[in-house]
Amino acid sequence: MSELPLSATSDAALQAAPATKARGYWATVGRRIMRDKVSMACALVLLLIFLSAILAPWLGLEDPYKGSMIRRLRHIGTVGYPLGTDELGRDMLARLIYGGRLSLLIGILPVILAFCIGTSLGLVAGYVGGKLNTAIMRTIDVFYAFPSVLLAIAISGALGAGILNSIVSLTVVFVPQITRVAESVTTGVRNMDFVEAARASGAGAFTIMRVHILGNVLGAIFVYATSLISVSMILAAGLSFLGLGTKPPEPEWGLMLNTLRTAIYVNPWVAALPGAMIFAVSICFNLLSDGLRSAMDIRN
Amino acid sequence: MLAYIARRIVYVIPIVISVALVCFLLVHITPGDPLVAVLPADASQELAAQLRAAYGFDRPLPVQFGLWLLRALHGDLGNSIATGRPVLAEVMRAVSNTVTLAIAAAIIGFTMGILLGLIAGYFRETWIDKVATSFAIAGVSVPHYWLGMVLVIIFSVQLNWLPAVGAGPNGSNSWAWDWAHLKYLVLPAITTSVIPMGIVTRTVRALTGDILSQDFVEALRAKGLHETGVFRHVIKNAAPTALAVMGLQLGYMLGGSILIETVFSWPGSGFLLNSAIFQRDLPLLQGTILILALFFVFLNLLVDIAQAAIDPRIKRG
Numbered sequence: 001m002s003e004l005p006l007s008a009t010s011d012a013a014l015q016a017a018p019a020t021k022a023r024g025y026w027a028t029v030g031r032r033i034m035r036d037k038v039s040m041a042c043a044l045v046l047l048l049i050f051l052s053a054i055l056a057p058w059l060g061l062e063d064p065y066k067g068s069m070i071r072r073l074r075h076i077g078t079v080g081y082p083l084g085t086d087e088l089g090r091d092m093l094a095r096l097i098y099g100g101r102l103s104l105l106i107g108i109l110p111v112i113l114a115f116c117i118g119t120s121l122g123l124v125a126g127y128v129g130g131k132l133n134t135a136i137m138r139t140i141d142v143f144y145a146f147p148s149v150l151l152a153i154a155i156s157g158a159l160g161a162g163i164l165n166s167i168v169s170l171t172v173v174f175v176p177q178i179t180r181v182a183e184s185v186t187t188g189v190r191n192m193d194f195v196e197a198a199r200a201s202g203a204g205a206f207t208i209m210r211v212h213i214l215g216n217v218l219g220a221i222f223v224y225a226t227s228l229i230s231v232s233m234i235l236a237a238g239l240s241f242l243g244l245g246t247k248p249p250e251p252e253w254g255l256m257l258n259t260l261r262t263a264i265y266v267n268p269w270v271a272a273l274p275g276a277m278i279f280a281v282s283i284c285f286n287l288l289s290d291g292l293r294s295a296m297d298i299r300n
Numbered sequence: 301m302l303a304y305i306a307r308r309i310v311y312v313i314p315i316v317i318s319v320a321l322v323c324f325l326l327v328h329i330t331p332g333d334p335l336v337a338v339l340p341a342d343a344s345q346e347l348a349a350q351l352r353a354a355y356g357f358d359r360p361l362p363v364q365f366g367l368w369l370l371r372a373l374h375g376d377l378g379n380s381i382a383t384g385r386p387v388l389a390e391v392m393r394a395v396s397n398t399v400t401l402a403i404a405a406a407i408i409g410f411t412m413g414i415l416l417g418l419i420a421g422y423f424r425e426t427w428i429d430k431v432a433t434s435f436a437i438a439g440v441s442v443p444h445y446w447l448g449m450v451l452v453i454i455f456s457v458q459l460n461w462l463p464a465v466g467a468g469p470n471g472s473n474s475w476a477w478d479w480a481h482l483k484y485l486v487l488p489a490i491t492t493s494v495i496p497m498g499i500v501t502r503t504v505r506a507l508t509g510d511i512l513s514q515d516f517v518e519a520l521r522a523k524g525l526h527e528t529g530v531f532r533h534v535i536k537n538a539a540p541t542a543l544a545v546m547g548l549q550l551g552y553m554l555g556g557s558i559l560i561e562t563v564f565s566w567p568g569s570g571f572l573l574n575s576a577i578f579q580r581d582l583p584l585l586q587g588t589i590l591i592l593a594l595f596f597v598f599l600n601l602l603v604d605i606a607q608a609a610i611d612p613r614i615k616r617g
Contacts, residue, residue, distance in 0.1 A: 265457055278446060279443055
């Protein structure tokens with residue numbers, strides 16, 4: 001699994017060597033991914049979902065909290081409610097768009113947090129090595145003894161329901177995974193000649209990590225982290241679906257799926273809509289991450 | 301081989317102890333008094349103190365952990381606060397239902413995954429590969445609890461072919477291998493199988509592609525070996541890695557079944573976990589997580605040993 005990121009980083013190291021270069025490594029990667037139709041389509045879909053979530057209050061939508069007992073569970077395509085209404089008569093289109101705000105936040109923030117924490121831990125463990133490496137990596141191993149869904153639910157269940165708690169529990173799930181990748185790529189880079197040269201010229205450990213190693217490992221760790229976003233989206237919404245995330249009446253895709261579950265006999269396809277949003281975001285992130293990975297693999 | 305097994309088992313002991321520690325500490329990161337679920341709201345201070353002593357919550361943490369671990373080693377995980385029954389018996393009964401579900405899902409997911417992966421790897425960069433890869437990507441990206449709902453909508457609500465929830469007729473909790481029960485297994489098993497299907501497809505595809513591009517395959521073909529013979533070599537070389545991935549996936553299915561079991565009201569360990577969380581039944585929560593995590597550790601151990609058995613190079617490492 002680590003072979004790919006490793007080769008990507010050593011390529012990065014080679015590319016960084018000449019003083020005058022026709023085109024930098026990242027510019028090449030950028031150009032390659034721009035030519036990938038699937039990646040670009042996914043990026044476009046994600047951009048649309050993100051923008052509509054951010055700009056939701058200015059899109060002239062219905063109030064996502066305002067229900068009405070007389071217009072409950074309208075079908076998709078009802079005039080005035082293009083995506084129907086939910087079990088309390090609230091406009092589904094508005095709730096799905098507003099729902100993106102919380103769903104994307106609780107899905108993506110844990111990966112960002114875990115990326116920062118895991119990269120730091122892995123970098124230190126990989127560069128310093130020795131006892132510190134053993135201490136960090138053996139602690140990480142303990143978390144690997146739990147299936148990730150179980151770990152997320154165990155922590156979240158023990159801490160109790162809440163957005164903050166579900167973000168914390170998912171961060172704890174992803175930190176070990178990112179740390180492992182970061183440690184393995186750092187160990188690969190740390191014995192390279194340019195690191196040796198920096199050390200010989202008197203650079204301190206912190207400087208070497210920041211200047212010479214980070215730049216060469218960050219790409220690989222970043223690609224790995226992007227591949228986790230899809231899992232994180234599914235798990236975050238899953239926690240809400242179980243009632244461990246946000247509370248009603250807040251619009252959030254997982255929670256909406258939960259409250260609409262009882263409506264599947266009355267209006268099944270409206271009940272399935274929030275899940276389709278999770279699916280769309282998750283598959284787009286997965287495809288984009290795959291695209292990025294192959295764009296970074298310069299050899300082919 | 302025996303030396304390798306012994307070494308692996310020794311490695312597992314500290315992991316098991318740390319897992320127990322994490323499960324033990326789970327109760328202590330819980331906000332609020334762990335007695336809140338058993339104490340009547342108007343309980344006197346005296347009664348609270350009495351109960352606290354009875355449950356051992358008044359001792360220092362390391363002592364509590366030691367005592368808890370000792371009792372756990374004897375198979376005593378305490379009693380469920382909600383039902384008063386021993387946790388171990390409750391968990392084991394539920395786990396057997398989860399195992400049924402996981403094995404059914406593994407049969408579907410692994411067979412599909414291996415087939416799709418082999419085909420995609422063999423016909424790389426053709427439309428067949430694209431179709432198989434799309435299946436795999438969809439499988440790993442789909443929120444499985446939602447897929448469960450969609451399957452219920454199609455096959456239970458609209459077509460009325462299969463039951464929507466439960467594990468047997470008349471709310472039966474015990475499993476039996478007859479059609480009346482099997483009908484209840486179909487949808488949850490298919491739902492559980494999509495993630496392993498996707499991951500196994502991707503793994504086997506990558507392995508097949510890599511192996512087919514190696515020089516020895518060229519040599520096999522050059523000496524005139526039939527394609528089916530070449531395929532046998534591919535399978536032999538891909539087996540250790542594929543086996544490891546499948547073992548891990550089986551573990552994920554056992555331990556991560558809570559969402560699917562909630563959707564289908566499947567009376568397994570995940571369902572139990574769900575009720576433990578919402579009834580704040582901490583001994584049950586702790587016990588379920590401990591047993592599931594131990595299952596996972598044990599399964600990983602088995603996979604390591606099986607891998608070493610079919611690939612002698614691993615033993616030396």
